[in-house]
């Protein structure tokens with residue numbers, strides 16, 4: 001889907017955007033500036049004068065350029081797009097953007113990491129934020145989602161503790177954008193309800209290949225309400241059309257050095273190239289009367305509704321098709337809030353969600369500095385705003401008339417309240433009664449069954465990655481008691497998992513005997529622990545990335561390694577076929593100088609062997625051409641080329657060796673395993689291009705990871 005010519009939000013933003021093209025430099029008061037190079041001085045070697053209002057204005061503005069970064073989700077990447085409804089949900093909700101078939105709603109999406117600062121690496125092991133602002137005709141609807149369907153804690157009152165534990169430690173501000181440290185795992189070891197989320201966080205979902213290749217989940221159960229007032233619980237899902245794919249941990253660590261903006265760049269380039277990221281939007285719908293039919297509480301945000309129990313129904317498509325014009329104005333100033341809803345959608349009593357409803361406006365006040373943050377262009381609703389709220393910092397709207405109160409007669413009673421039939425929002429009428437208590441429902445007290453469900457649903461390589469992630473993280477923990485306690489928790493999820501981690505940490509597996517564990521006697525953790533329980537659904541296919549979409553190489557980045565004398569026709573043929581499938585080909589050569597081909601033409605490399613690395617590509621081609629190979633194998637280049645090949649091999653990527661490349665092939669770690677590895681394609685194969693395309697579409701040969709690593 002191409003960017004809409006008449007995207008209403010884009011039109012609205014246009015009124016606020018400006019370009020400096022062919023314009024004269026001015027002050028903020030519109031005065032044209034004659035000299036922007038020298039300050040006003042008393043004599044050319046004299047002191048600057050206080051009178052210099054141009055200098056003062058420029059420096060004052062500069063001094064105030066920064067705003068506080070988000071307390072969580074500080075690092076983000078945003079894009080504009082459109083949401084198209086492909087199936088009407090009128091039976092379940094009256095929200096107009098979900099009922100009018102074919103309706104297109106402009107959106108702004110911001111992806112983020114959670115723990116790191118604004119300038120931290122994209123490849124941190126972390127949850128990814130996936131926040132969507134739908135600019136609907138009924139007002140803004142924000143779905144402030146993550147790429148994991150559950151959360152660490154069940155109650156918002158623990159959120160500051162969770163975040164304090166995961167953020168850099170308070171004494172020395174170490175480590176940045178990492179959960180592998182004492183305070184995080186200390187907190188987790190005492191928080192059994194986190195164990196399901198920990199399974200997700202230690203899985204490869206926490207190190208996505210691309211923001212375009214991850215799922216989005218609303219996490220909480222929300223409510224849909226239709227015209228008749230009938231209520232359904234709803235869980236929101238976004239499923240990427242390119243499949244859910246991740247990088248290897250070891251690769252993530254290298255990317256953090258080679259290209260810490262890897263995800264940001266990938267999203268930006270994909271949109272610039274017209275490879276618009278797309279997701280199927282799906283819902284799980286549960287009639288209100290079925291609320292108690294599950295072996296968990298629908299209000300508990302540490303639980304999923306397995307797709308085997310309630311299928312995800314696909315009802316729309318989310319497409320991102322335009323990069324922001326200005327990062328600060330759009331991606332930084334956008335303000336999301338789970339409380340921004342429209343008629344037809346309502347909250348549940350999930351205690352995590354209830355707390356969020358307070359937090360998001362509050363945080364914008366300190367981050368954006370004024371209750372008028374809704375007037376910032378990216379936050380403006382398409383509906384015009386009419387109310388009696390007035391004044392405050394940076395107020396932009398000029399409301400005419402004398403009355404700014406309600407009821408009034410001076411203003412003719414305006415603005416009027418809207419009736420429900422006119423789109424006025426009415427909260428769902430729900431009977432609530434109960435004693436005022438600071439307690440948790442017993443139905444929330446099952447912390448391991450879905451952690452087991454997740455772990456048991458993983459493929460063998462996924463389980464190994466998860467084990468290794470825990471070993472990595474916990475090996476960074478300096479306190480043996482914390483390591484032991486986490487292992488004690490893992491034992492409730494899977495004994496082999498606990499044993500494997502314990503072995504590498506040098507601790508014993510001691511299943512935590514909760515009532516007798518080494519916690520302070522007055523700790524309330526004890527009473528929060530249930531008997532061990534098996535989940536009703538034992539395995540869920542949707543939880544394993546092994547079962548994801550693997551039929552496309554669209555927008556995959558393929559590096560062609562070449563030098564002078566490269567076989568032009570073979571390069572062109574392969575490149576054309578890969579590009580016809582939607583892949584992006586980039587040439588890598590010993591230097592950035594043009595590469596002369598065997599037929600005398602020239603190719604322009606985008607990278608040199610030293611300016612990039614194999615971790616930046618999905619697959620590699622070692623190009624044909626005797627002279628090219630001869631140049632690649634001279635001592636100066638050989639170790640670089642072999643490093644490329646061996647890294648790609650270790651990271652289970654597809655490799656293509658053109659004719660004449662035998663000397664490189666045999667010097668690499670690849671050769672001896674070729675016969676049993678579908679990811680290695682050589683000049684000896686019958687239909688090499690087809691095999692290569694299929695191998696790239698598989699993303700990685702994770703099943704052969706151990707063998708490949710043993711070769712490396």
Ligand code: HDD
Pocket residue numbers: 070071072073076110111112128129130131144145146150151155156157159218219220301334335336352355356359360363364
């Ligand atoms: Fe949150 C930002 C997602 C629980 C308090 N959150 C924030 C963002 C996302 C989420 C995607 C970034 C928005 C953006 O790009 O601007 N948060 C979640 C999810 C949660 C969750 C899926 C659990 C299901 N959050 C949560 C709780 C609290 C907060 C329980 C507080 C009680 N979150 C915030 C915040 C942030 C935020 C402090 C920081 C910046 C912002 O809101 O605008 O208010």
